[in-house]
Amino acid sequence: xxxxxxxxxxxxxxxxxxxxxxxxxxxxxxxxxxxxxxxxxxxxxxxxxxxxxxxxxxxxxxxxxxxxxxxxxxxxxxxxxxxxxxxxxxxxxxxxxxxxxxxxxxxxxxxxxxxxxxxxxxxxxxxxxxxxxxxxxxxx
Numbered sequence: 398x399x400x401x402x403x404x405x406x407x408x409x410x411x412x413x414x415x416x417x418x419x420x421x422x423x424x425x426x427x428x429x430x431x432x433x434x435x436x437x438x439x440x441x442x443x444x445x446x447x448x449x450x451x452x453x454x455x456x457x458x459x460x461x462x463x464x465x466x467x468x469x470x471x472x473x474x475x476x477x478x479x480x481x482x483x484x485x486x487x488x489x490x491x492x493x494x495x496x497x498x499x500x501x502x503x504x505x506x507x508x509x510x511x512x513x514x515x516x517x518x519x520x521x522x523x524x525x526x527x528x529x530x531x532x533x534x535x536x537x
Contacts, residue, residue, distance in 0.1 A: 413462040422510050439502040451480045463526035479520035483513045
């Protein structure tokens with residue numbers, strides 16, 4: 398695959414990831430604000446919504462964002478591992494910045510969404526849905 402073609406595919410995957418992620422995170426953040434407004438603990442609300450978004454996101458990202466052709470089971474297990482790391486990252490951010498430092502959970506969660514999303518894009522691109530690089534004979 399030529400460098401230009403690889404860059405085009407990478408740009409497309411970043412754009413699709415951004416569109417899918419922005420849409421789902423806006424809906425999820427609105428749900429988070431509603432749940433916490435009605436008395437839910439911020440970490441419980443984030444945990445519930447994270448599980449829902451994770452299960453929905455697998456198929457959209459596998460099919461549209463990364464056009465993954467590999468096995469479903471292996472990619473699903475890697476997806477869960479990446480999301481476990483993302484979940485722990487999000488939970489740690491809330492514990493440190495809300496519980497320990499006293500920042501408002503609404504602002505902390507809004508920032509955490511972007512931090513975790515950036516981590517997950519890299520994890521998805523290189524670990525969960527890797528593309529097989531097929532070289533031609535005689536090229537490096």
